[in-house]
Amino acid sequence: MKLISQPKKTEWEALCKRPALQQEDLTKKVRQILDRVKELGDQALYEYSSLFDNAELTKLKVTKKEIAEAEQKLSEELKRAIQVAKTNIETFHKAQLMKEPAIETIKGVLCWRRSVPIEKVGLYIPGGSAPLFSTVLMLGIPAGIAGCKERILCTPCDKNSKVHPAILYAAQITGITSIYKIGGAQAIAAMAYGTATVPKVNKIFGPGNQYVTKAKELVQLDGLAIDMPAGPSEVLVIADPSGNPEFIAADLLAQAEHSADSQVVLLSDSVTMIEAVNAEIQTQLAALPRKQIAQKALENSFAVVFKNMDSCMKFSNYYAPEHLILAVKNAKQYAKQVTSAGSVFVGNYSCESAGDYASGTNHTLPTNGFAKSFSGVSTESFIKKITFQEITKKGIKDLGPDIELLAEAEQLFAHKNAVTVRLKSLKK
Amino acid sequence: MKLISQPKKTEWEALCKRPALQQEDLTKKVRQILDRVKELGDQALYEYSSLFDNAELTKLKVTKKEIAEAEQKLSEELKRAIQVAKTNIETFHKAQLMKEPAIETIKGVLCWRRSVPIEKVGLYIPGGSAPLFSTVLMLGIPAGIAGCKERILCTPCDKNSKVHPAILYAAQITGITSIYKIGGAQAIAAMAYGTATVPKVNKIFGPGNQYVTKAKELVQLDGLAIDMPAGPSEVLVIADPSGNPEFIAADLLAQAEHSADSQVVLLSDSVTMIEAVNAEIQTQLAALPRKQIAQKALENSFAVVFKNMDSCMKFSNYYAPEHLILAVKNAKQYAKQVTSAGSVFVGNYSCESAGDYASGTNHTLPTNGFAKSFSGVSTESFIKKITFQEITKKGIKDLGPDIELLAEAEQLFAHKNAVTVRLKSLKK
Numbered sequence: 001m002k003l004i005s006q007p008k009k010t011e012w013e014a015l016c017k018r019p020a021l022q023q024e025d026l027t028k029k030v031r032q033i034l035d036r037v038k039e040l041g042d043q044a045l046y047e048y049s050s051l052f053d054n055a056e057l058t059k060l061k062v063t064k065k066e067i068a069e070a071e072q073k074l075s076e077e078l079k080r081a082i083q084v085a086k087t088n089i090e091t092f093h094k095a096q097l098m099k100e101p102a103i104e105t106i107k108g109v110l111c112w113r114r115s116v117p118i119e120k121v122g123l124y125i126p127g128g129s130a131p132l133f134s135t136v137l138m139l140g141i142p143a144g145i146a147g148c149k150e151r152i153l154c155t156p157c158d159k160n161s162k163v164h165p166a167i168l169y170a171a172q173i174t175g176i177t178s179i180y181k182i183g184g185a186q187a188i189a190a191m192a193y194g195t196a197t198v199p200k201v202n203k204i205f206g207p208g209n210q211y212v213t214k215a216k217e218l219v220q221l222d223g224l225a226i227d228m229p230a231g232p233s234e235v236l237v238i239a240d241p242s243g244n245p246e247f248i249a250a251d252l253l254a255q256a257e258h259s260a261d262s263q264v265v266l267l268s269d270s271v272t273m274i275e276a277v278n279a280e281i282q283t284q285l286a287a288l289p290r291k292q293i294a295q296k297a298l299e300n301s302f303a304v305v306f307k308n309m310d311s312c313m314k315f316s317n318y319y320a321p322e323h324l325i326l327a328v329k330n331a332k333q334y335a336k337q338v339t340s341a342g343s344v345f346v347g348n349y350s351c352e353s354a355g356d357y358a359s360g361t362n363h364t365l366p367t368n369g370f371a372k373s374f375s376g377v378s379t380e381s382f383i384k385k386i387t388f389q390e391i392t393k394k395g396i397k398d399l400g401p402d403i404e405l406l407a408e409a410e411q412l413f414a415h416k417n418a419v420t421v422r423l424k425s426l427k428k
Numbered sequence: 429m430k431l432i433s434q435p436k437k438t439e440w441e442a443l444c445k446r447p448a449l450q451q452e453d454l455t456k457k458v459r460q461i462l463d464r465v466k467e468l469g470d471q472a473l474y475e476y477s478s479l480f481d482n483a484e485l486t487k488l489k490v491t492k493k494e495i496a497e498a499e500q501k502l503s504e505e506l507k508r509a510i511q512v513a514k515t516n517i518e519t520f521h522k523a524q525l526m527k528e529p530a531i532e533t534i535k536g537v538l539c540w541r542r543s544v545p546i547e548k549v550g551l552y553i554p555g556g557s558a559p560l561f562s563t564v565l566m567l568g569i570p571a572g573i574a575g576c577k578e579r580i581l582c583t584p585c586d587k588n589s590k591v592h593p594a595i596l597y598a599a600q601i602t603g604i605t606s607i608y609k610i611g612g613a614q615a616i617a618a619m620a621y622g623t624a625t626v627p628k629v630n631k632i633f634g635p636g637n638q639y640v641t642k643a644k645e646l647v648q649l650d651g652l653a654i655d656m657p658a659g660p661s662e663v664l665v666i667a668d669p670s671g672n673p674e675f676i677a678a679d680l681l682a683q684a685e686h687s688a689d690s691q692v693v694l695l696s697d698s699v700t701m702i703e704a705v706n707a708e709i710q711t712q713l714a715a716l717p718r719k720q721i722a723q724k725a726l727e728n729s730f731a732v733v734f735k736n737m738d739s740c741m742k743f744s745n746y747y748a749p750e751h752l753i754l755a756v757k758n759a760k761q762y763a764k765q766v767t768s769a770g771s772v773f774v775g776n777y778s779c780e781s782a783g784d785y786a787s788g789t790n791h792t793l794p795t796n797g798f799a800k801s802f803s804g805v806s807t808e809s810f811i812k813k814i815t816f817q818e819i820t821k822k823g824i825k826d827l828g829p830d831i832e833l834l835a836e837a838e839q840l841f842a843h844k845n846a847v848t849v850r851l852k853s854l855k856k
Contacts, residue, residue, distance in 0.1 A: 078837050079831040088533040088827075095531045096541070100794050103523045105516040105788035113524070114765050130838045166837055202801040221645060223657055225801035229648075244853070250846040257842040289841050334817055339544050346818040349850055353843045354819055355832045358827055360533035361815040372548050373630040373653035375813040385803040387789040388763055390774040391782055399516075399786055402509040404786040409506050409594055410558045413717050414685040418678040418779045425672070 001252075001268065001281070004304045005312075016319045016370050017233060019261060019300055030185045030214040037189035042196050048186040053127075054159040055181070060197045062163060062179040063160060067172050082170060085358035086137055091362030093142045096379040108395025113385045117147035118225075120199060121382060122191030123176070124206035127156035127183055131164035134345050134356065137323075138377065139205050140174030140362050143291035146382030150199060151176050154191060156183020184208075188215035192224045203227070205377065207364065227377055231368030232261040235352060236321035236341075238312045238334070239268045239277070243327035244348055249280030251325055251352055252301075253294055260296035265319065266303040267312040282299045311335045320371040340371045396422050429680075429709070431702060432732045434739075444747045446659055446796050447689055458613045465617035470624050476614040481555075483609070488625045490591060490607040495600050498593035499737070510598060513786035514565055520788030521570045526809040536823025541813045545575035546653075547588030548627060549810060550619030551604070552634035555584035555611055559592035560635075562784065566791050567633050567805065568602030568851040576688065578627060578792040579604050582619060584611025612636075616643035620652045631655070633805065635792065655805055659796030660689040663780060664672055664749035664769075666740045667696045667705070671755035672776055678731075679753055679780055681722055688724035693747065695732040695740040702731045741765045748799040751780050769772030769797045824850050 022166060036044045042060065049055045071079075102112035123139040125132055135151065143151045153176045157163050163181060171179050180198055182190055188208075194200030203225040204216055216226045235255035239248050252264040268274050281298070285291050306312050313334060316324060320340035328334055331347040338344050342365030343355055355361045364377035391399070400419045407416035435443060449793060464472045470488065477483045500505075515568050518796045530540035553560055564581065571579045581604045585591050599607050607627055610618055616636075620643075622628030631653040632644055663683035663688045665676050680692040696702050702721060709726070713719050741762060746769035756762055759775040766772055770793030771783055783789045792805035819827070828847045835844035 078833055081833040081837075084827070084830045085834060088537070091533045092531050092539050095529060098526050098528065100526065101523060103520050103788065105519045109516070109782070109787050111520050111788045113806070114766075119767065130840055134834060134838060177678070217649060217703045220648065220657075221796060223796065225798075229651055246849050246853070247846070249847045250842070253842040254840070257840060284842075284845065288845075289839070296663065332818065338542075338814060338816075339547065340812075340813055341815070342529060343815040346816055349821055349824045350817050350819040351824070351846045351850060353831050353835060353846045354537070354824070354827065355815075356843060357816055357831050359537050359817050359819065360531065360539045361817055368651065370651060371812070371814075372651075373812060376815060378541070378813065380541050380808075384768075384799070384801060385806065386766060386769055386799075387771040387783075387804060388766075388774055389771070389783055389787050389789055390760065391778040391787065393777055394765060396777045396779070396782070399512070399782060402512045402720055403781050403785050405506055405509040406513060406562060407781060409509075410560060410562060411717070413679070414681040414712075414722065415781045415784060417712065417716075417748045418682045418781045420677070421674050422777055422779060425674070 001278060001298055001301045001303045004302055006306060007304060008083055009189055010308060012315060012318050018263060026210060026214050030211055033185040034189045034215060034218060037186050037192045037195065045182055045186055045190055045195065048184065049163055049181065052184055053156050055070065055157050055161045057181060060180045060182060062168065066108050067168050070168035071172070073165040074169055074398045078166070082133070082137070082173070085134070085158060086141065086173060088358055089137055089141045089359035090145065093145050093379045096177060097145065099364065104398060106395070108392040109389065110398060111387065111389045114377055115383045115385050117149065118202050118382055118384055119148065120150040120201040121148045122201035122204045123151065123153045124187055124204065124212060125153060125155040125167060126208050126212070131166055133164070133166035133170040134363065136167055136170035137174060140171060140176055142362070142377065144175045144380045145379050150201070152178050152180065152191065152199060152201065154180045154182045154187035157181040166269065185211040185215035188212060188219060192219035192222065205283050205364070205381070227364060227381055228366050228374045229370055232263065234263045234321055234367055235323040235325065236265040236267065236316055237325040237327055238316060239266065239273050239327040240309060240329060241270050242329040243273060245273065245276035245280045247348055247351070248327055249284050252277070252391040253281060253284055253288065254353055255323065256294035256297035256301070257288060257290040260293050261300065262297040264297065264301040265321065267306060267315060268303070269306055269308050269312065271305050275306060278364050293294045309334065316341070320369045322365045322367045325352060342366050342371045393426055397426055429706060429726055429729045429731045433729055435732060440743060440746050444797065446691060449704070454638060454642050455712035458639055458646060461613040462617045462643060462646060464612050465623065466621045473610055473614055473618055473623065476504060476612065477609065480612055481584050483585050483589045485589055485609060488608045488610060490596065490609060495596050498596035499600070501593040502597055506594070507597065510561070510601070513562070514569065514601060516786055516788035517565055517569045518573065521573050521807045534823065534827060536820035537817065537827060539815065539817045541810045541815050543813050546630050546810055546812060548578040548629040549576045550629035550632045551579065551581045552615055552632065552636055552640060553581060553583040553595060553638050554640070561592070561594035561598040562791065563635060564595055565602060566597035568599060568604055570805065570807040571792070571810045572603045573807050576810050578629070580619065580627060580629065581607045582610045582615035583607070585609040597827045611799055613639040613643035616640060616647060620650065621691065630663065633792070633809070655792060655809055656794050656799055656802045660691065661686045662691045662749055662795055663751040663753065664693040664695065664744055664747055665753040665755060666744060667701050667755040668737060669698050669701055670757040670758060671701060673701065673704035673708045675776055675779070676705045676755055677712050680705070680709060681712055682781055683718065683751065684722035684725035684729070685716060685718040688721050689728065690725040692725065692729045693749065695734060695743060696731070697734055697736050697740065699733050702733060722835065737762065744769070750793045750795045750799065753780060770794050770799045770804050821854055825854055
């Protein structure tokens, strides 16, 4: 990783800019796919499976038999590990369901909110080089806790029309209601607009390549809700001399192996530490099956040496990383200074892999600086909150005259009249 | 309002479709405005003020002197009414700030979330026919409670370069940090991209005409967060024979006076009730200053008679209204059946005007059926939640082997290695 030394504040913006993607052409291609699915429905989905996944499907929906077979194919120890992860994720996400009190703002005016599950949600799980069954857990579990009635999942199949058994197993144990062998932008289109086979949903979740991401962006313009905008995965590590270069190198590489356009950043108050981490990266890289991907990602990446921890924290908040690892003394104190990040890993033994899989936190997080305004996926992402109010005769008698004044000042006389007719009836 | 009698379920979708807007041309026009502000900054803003607001501005930012003068211009009783509304809105929105407990998912694995204010937010307040100072309260108050550091406001001025004093007063008492005399799509562009005068924000809130709405939609594609997609305002009233036709007519008209493209819907199990409301509408309409607007809106509107309350509730959830008024016996029981609505008004004395101004609930709500997947604005809209985890040596010892298994099953060996190096170090 290239080393940048004490950049001035004016240089931060350029440093924090993530590598930009080609957009024009992509939008056009994805728009075509969306329109075709909208127009032809299932027929388009079969065509795209043949074209993009080399799969000649006879059925889009995964059968009960296929799900049962999947369970047989997995080792008992993997199933047990999946269950451990599931339990921890459930524990953390159940705690997010909090009941708000009803509030009597003044006597006779009772206001409250009620959490209601979004009825139909669609989860997208990428196929490709790694079968991301962990993402099935991260989306399926909070959807279940929230109580979403219809929870469908789309994922591409391989050329033999098979979906990876771990994905099917994870979908089954999290109560996904139906699974479809559809990948890419066409899967997003199917869930956004509905086809004869795939139900139209209210909100779409899940990661994907640039086609999927663009498709999610575009269906938003048709009023579909999505979890969050997305970009390549990223980690930022802040290390002082108390950090362990071996651990830090491993954490940076774990991020770098995701994809060639991932970005990893190391901040430190010590050049010696950065050099030690760089050396460790070279050692560990050699042993990795995905070393070519990781190497490409490292080319987009950088390390920065600052005068002190305070500057490291400030730069990190400015960068707003998806994952932030605090490999520093008094990490918990520094954690309090974090104002922009998706998920934070506090101290030397809190590795990102733990949160990626099994500690309980969600791994669907804002990338690309979106942590400045977005939260990661949580149980709340599957819920909407409806406000209610119940006003008694006394309540409207007391508050009514003020409402009349306010409505009149906004020149909305019908708004005023809705109060006036009630006040008059009470005088009778 | 036209009367529809017991429509079949298959007809519901067509009935619930909101009047569609022309889009193609609008996108092009708004895109041009956004691009011009991005390129020319303040200069474009001055040009558009001249072009669209007929205002020859010499300064975009409202001065302290202008704010002080505004306060002088308002009557004491209006200021007092604004303070009453402010207090109620504060009371309800403060209760939304709930502290979540930290959760030890297993021994040695501590996970928690922390709410952090979004640093910079931009509020848009439309000008036009009514000075919507109430919206300043609805957005400014939760932004302040959340603790957003920079809270800016854009609103168009009149041809004398003046902003309505009630808007300035409401902005001042809610702690808006700066106010700019900018309207329309150009205001959204200024807040999204920043200019020499206007700071770039992280999230944009507020209602507006179709140009504003489209601009918010388009800046989303550049990664800006927005409060929610928007459409014309709407109300749905469910009335049984216990409802009061005079009240209901007033509530429907209060919605109808907003704009010609507003929609109002009345559901009942009684044709007599619908006829009585229609008669009342004619009587009340004659006295309204904005009767032409309301009349146009009524042309887009309809009443439906169903066999029973159960069907009314089902249709309402299908329609997902922005505002829902339950003018029925046992209204609180029926409130429990609501699964899609922005804000619900329970019983005969809970008029929508109360929630629009002063009861405490927010009036920035999902329209156009978006209540199926979106919540209205709340304190949470100005906050992001960051997850944290702290894992001890014991924690990683116990959980680590499962993470290794899971990472290996996803073929992500660098993820596995981040655990392995830690487990090895603990064996030493």
